Amino acid sequence: MAPLMKSKQETIFSSKTLTYFLQLAETMNYTQAAQILGITQPALTQQIKKLERTVGAPLFYSVGKKLRLSEAGNTMLAATHDIYEVLNQATDEIQQSTSAESGEINIGLLASVEYSVFEDFAIQYYKENPDVVINFHMLTRKEIWDRLENNRIDLAIMYLPDDSIKNWKPYRAKKITNEDLLFIHTNDKLANRKKIRLKDTLTNVWATYPREYYLDQVIRENYKNAMVDLPKAVARFTTPDQIYQFSAETDAYTALPNSYIVSKGLTGNMHAAQFEPAIKFDLAFVFRKDKDEIPRVGRLLEAFDQYLADKDYITRLTQIHNAKYGVDHTKGAED
Incomplete structure (x- = not known):
């Protein structure tokens, strides 16, 4: 035939x-x-x-x-x-009939996010749910949205608001914490200032994020709205560790989330201050609607809520830092 x-x-x-x-x-x-x-x-x-x-x-x-x-x-x-x-x-409908106690959960984590709280949570969650496999993927913003769109990750951990995303209809966001972007420098003349105007951050070159990264766009937008020249970037890195190390070794200015400073601390003659006006954004879970109806995903989100209810996000960061370094030498900017 x-x-x-x-x-x-x-x-x-x-x-x-x-x-x-x-x-x-x-x-x-x-x-x-x-x-x-x-x-x-x-x-x-x-x-x-x-x-x-x-x-x-x-x-x-x-x-x-x-x-x-x-x-x-x-x-x-x-x-x-x-x-x-x-x-x-x-x-999703097929997975909603599966067990809450077993299976895999794929989580996309924005590469510029401080990950220590999520690492600590995953360790604790595994001890109580050994048959649930959590896969963390360190991704760029574009990779996160591509994988959400193609159902290759169940949850994303990322910064919001994100104006580059036009179609929010299929998605939900669940806030984790509010973030402050801090100005990081080694300038002794600015050392005692808790807040620093945008125009005063242009007296030196910068280390920052790659173009089109979320935080690079946040920086550019805030300087543009304030009608201030953009910082002159001499180096761009994908992770906060790389940015911080370059800044510490070269005295270049930079900007990092408060969560990173709380988690890692400031070394040497590095100083942190809030921008004036403040640059704020949210850290959040993002997922497709009804994804939390899948038993193992919904259970994990509930467990994370309880994890933060026991101790809030910044307290968790501080304790992780102190446990790692033995002393509290964090010097994040005060609100």
Whole structure:
């Protein structure tokens, strides 16, 4: 018997076609999308043209050097998101019937977040729930949202608000704590100041986060809103440890979350102060709606609530620091 020809639906929804389309729709750049996908640009172009022939309309068009989604492309993008949403909901419904005492929980942790409290919680949680496997993934903000979208992580631990995310409808946020961004320096003339104006932080070069990292964008936005020049960055690192070490060795200014300073302490002649005006944001769990209905995920969130109810976030950080270093030499800025 002759094999059946593939239907239009089978052609459109092949394993790779939608992945290629989504990546190009996100980057709007064939070269960049092909690099991310690990294929050649001609191969990507061929797949997109094949999809366009199948649906009978162009999905993209160019304005000068810029790529744009056509009306058909926007329809296809919305449909693709709907497909993934249905699949994610089906996965969640299946998992909601599983046990609270066993299974895996995947947590995406923003790489710039101080992780010691979550590490301590995971140790305690394992002792009480040895059959639940917690997998922590240190991720960039983009990686977190990609994995949330594709249901590859159950929970994200990240900073909010995040204006780069346009579609919050499928997600919920659960606040963990409020964060202060602190100005870190070795300038003796500023040593006794608990608050420092933005314009006074420009007398030296900076070490900071990579461009497009959440905290780099927070810094840029606050300086722009205050109509103050941006700090001159001479080094950029992905983790607070790297930033702090560079600043300590070179006397470069920087900015780090208060939680990091409470957890690690200040060494040598390093000083911390609040910005004026203050730069604040939240640390929060982010997850797809109904994800907390999965027994093991809901139980973990409840256990974390109790963990912080027993001792608040900053107290936990301070105790972890003191246990590690034996003395309390934290010098975080006072409120």
